[in-house]
Amino acid sequence: MKRQYFTYVAAIAVILSSVAAFGQNMNVRANVPFNFVVRGNTLPAGQYDILSMSSTGGVLSVRMENKPMATIGTNSIESLTASEKTKLIFHRYGSEYFLAEVWLEGNSRGVEIPKTHREKELALNQGPGQVVVLAELR
Numbered sequence: 731m732k733r734q735y736f737t738y739v740a741a742i743a744v745i746l747s748s749v750a751a752f753g754q755n756m757n758v759r760a761n762v763p764f765n766f767v768v769r770g771n772t773l774p775a776g777q778y779d780i781l782s783m784s785s786t787g788g789v790l791s792v793r794m795e796n797k798p799m800a801t802i803g804t805n806s807i808e809s810l811t812a813s814e815k816t817k818l819i820f821h822r823y824g825s826e827y828f829l830a831e832v833w834l835e836g837n838s839r840g841v842e843i844p845k846t847h848r849e850k851e852l853a854l855n856q857g858p859g860q861v862v863v864l865a866e867l868r
Contacts, residue, residue, distance in 0.1 A: 755781075755782045756832065757782070758780045758816055759778070759779050759866050760864070760866070761777045761863070762775055763775055764827050765827065766827040767826060767828045767829070767848070768800040768802060768843070769800050769801075770846050771800060773799050773800065774794075777795075778793065779793045779794075779796075779868065780793075780818070781793065783801065788803060788806075788841075789802070792829075802829075802843055804842060804844075807839065807840050809838050810838070811838060812835075812836050812837055813836065813837055813840065815833075815835050816864070816867055817833050817862050817864050817865055818862070818863045818865055819861070819862055819863075820860070820862075821858035821861075822858060823853070823856055824856075828845070828849045830860075831843070835867065
């Protein structure tokens with residue numbers, strides 16, 4: 731019984747630490763040089779701001795010139811090492827780009843954007859290429 735109790739306490743501690751670690755407000759600006767897909771919508775190339783819409787970073791707003799372009803739910807992801815740069819990672823299939831991840835400089839936790847039906851379809855036929863776009867904290 732003590733072992734089970736310890737397991738529950740440890741699981742809760744991990745969940746709370748991951749929320750606290752990525753609970754910072756994300757405010758990132760990036761110049762994306764190609765059209766890309768977010769939530770099934772193709773957005774034009776240009777300068778984008780990506781902002782946290784929740785305290786846990788689980789919902790992001792993608793904006794262009796202060797105009798909301800998309801709101802997306804995300805999943806927390808973790809790396810063994812902290813990100814050296816603030817960056818957006820896109821998956822590329824032929825000429826189509828999909829926003830896949832957002833990382834903040836100095837953090838080993840980032841966010842992942844769930845794959846759309848279209849991206850899953852493309853992934854079945856070919857593995858994704860990865861394109862990194864450096865961003866800046868605002």
